[in-house]
Amino acid sequence: MGLDTEAVTGWIAGLGIDFTGPLSFDRIGLGQSNLTYLVRDQDGNRWVLRRPPLGHLLASAHDVAREARILSALESTDVPSPRVFGLTEDPAVTEVPLLLMEFVDGEVVDRMPLAEALSEDRRRAIGISLAQTLAKIHAVDLEQAGLDDLASHKPYAARQLKRWGGQWEQSKTRECPDLDDLTRRLIAAQPAHTETTLVHGDFHLRNVITSAESGEVVAALDWELCTLGDPLADVGSLLAYWPAAGEDTGGDFPASALPGFPSREEISRIYLEATGRDPAALKFWHTLGLWKIAVIAEGVMRRARDEPQNAAESGTPTVERIDALVAKAREIADQAGI
Template identity: 70%
Template structure:
């Protein structure tokens, strides 16, 4: 590839970023090419390729006017750097800059990790059922590694509040619901009250990824093991079971009602939610009953987030995501599922 085909890329000043990479001591050949990758709606991700075929990944906040979200990339860089010497699989960080000579927003340059990202149906369909199962079962093992990190030793003890995580989550997302709801939903209000009444005591504090699911990891082509966990900008300190509960909430099985379009994890081969939970609990020795609470809270939180996405799309059609907008039927189905899990858990 040459400079003749290097088209401008929104969000990236090619010459400035090239100069920054040179200042970091990163070796590259010829003109760099920047291409948007991934389906994420928060931080923007670019694949950087030189004329010799070497690759890197660049991250920056979304375009437009931003407030605190501009801090997310720096937060992600800090966490990735801290995890570099742990068992958690993460890409290596090459640099972070806020320098206006190079960028109008924080930029994070990190290692390109080759592998499989199951972020769309076509990718899942290209895998054998055996490989799907390997990838699925690797997820709870990776979460166990994340939750085993000694946050003091790696310098992340001050990453976030040490106050009880369940109360923090309920307060935050209840406020979000009130600000974004499109209708009254008594079932959600009832579920909120039940979650508040059953709030568990916090017995341990760990690193929490905050957005751990199959689309946010890279798996090995050869073994299905997770070779990189991605998207750490929502990471915090809290109850480790929160991550597993959220992952179960996002995990769709064949036969789940009200989910809309078919989900990759519903294909033959991917493990069930019960299998995922069993692997995690066997790895960590944590309480199965407590996980039920966090699974319920995870479903409640996903429903609140989906309502917000739907509200923004109604208010401004340009906010509609390419992958589709949640519907009232899908959100109501999430709440019904959450109520069922809560009933089974005695919440």
């Protein structure tokens, strides 16, 4: 689906990669944005291929070529990430950009049975490593990595509110007065912009590969939303994806509510101790993280409705899940005086 496998096989051969054909291409992962495929040869060698989703795309979204640039730059840093083998936009091979990268062995904890099978010690190790990996991402020297011009250095909150507010208007399937009210409140409460770092943009448990032995993050994935901005935005996003027991924002994946996984408070503390950053704006970024996930989920729901082949095997977000995210965001905003 979405690939001319014969043309792609020829392109891979042209990269100088040795393989025993024919290659197989299987859709993997639960991601519902860029499509991801496991590529295998007859000897069991593996690679990963990425392409944008099918159908109409919003401007600037799903930029696989940009993701390739970021991953290539990260190869010289401490950030765990897969190595890039090639990128093509050749119309003889593909109608959209294709990115071929390293297959990193490990475990993606993206389903509840996988999370439930982990020991409590392993769950705790994964949670701690998530916070530590964010600290590594935010420590990247932008000039040395060649990423200083990746995005604007203007205040990040304003950029995020403009971008995702615009995405909501383009992709919404209904009116949602509570989200509109939250957008207005966030615009009025923007914190001062004091620091610019690399920002992953969508960092959470399902977007990392962890060691099957130690639980340590061995690769951070899905860099398509990566930009330059306020590092606490990534922390807020991780907290937004980290429901506690009894909360209903996790949809089909409330893994962080299982015993052993650190609490949101502990994850924040580990990150702040590693970086020395001021937590004053963290509740703003937690609120914005929930708001942003709700906007993204609405877009996923819209794309799956318009083009059913984009839907991942886990299904698509529901109106009820999106409304729960908005309600939780409003709750955090109330606590913070936003």
